[in-house]
Amino acid sequence: MQRFEDHDELTETEASGGVKEHGVRYVLGISLFLAIGLLSIMWIIPAANSSG
Incomplete structure (x- = not known):
């Protein structure tokens, strides 16, 4: 995970939980x-059974 000033960026594996x-x-x-x-x-x- 890369941290920036106003947000974090996740990789595809990190976002999907693997x-x-x-x-x-x-x-x-x-x-x-x-x-x-x-x-x-x-x-x-x-x-x-009931139709008979």
């Missing part, structure tokens, strides 16, 4: 897919 991995993207995608699947099952099963 995190460059994309694992979070996969966790969020899988979680979203599972949540949609679970909520769909919770909706479809009662609807199929």
Whole structure:
């Protein structure tokens, strides 16, 4: 980090906290897919049983 009179300048790594991995993207995608699947099952099963 370089300090100037009225501001500090950070490098790209310092500004991002050093995190460059994309694992979070996969966790969020899988979680979203599972949540949609679970909520769909919770909706479809009662609807199929009550229509008969």
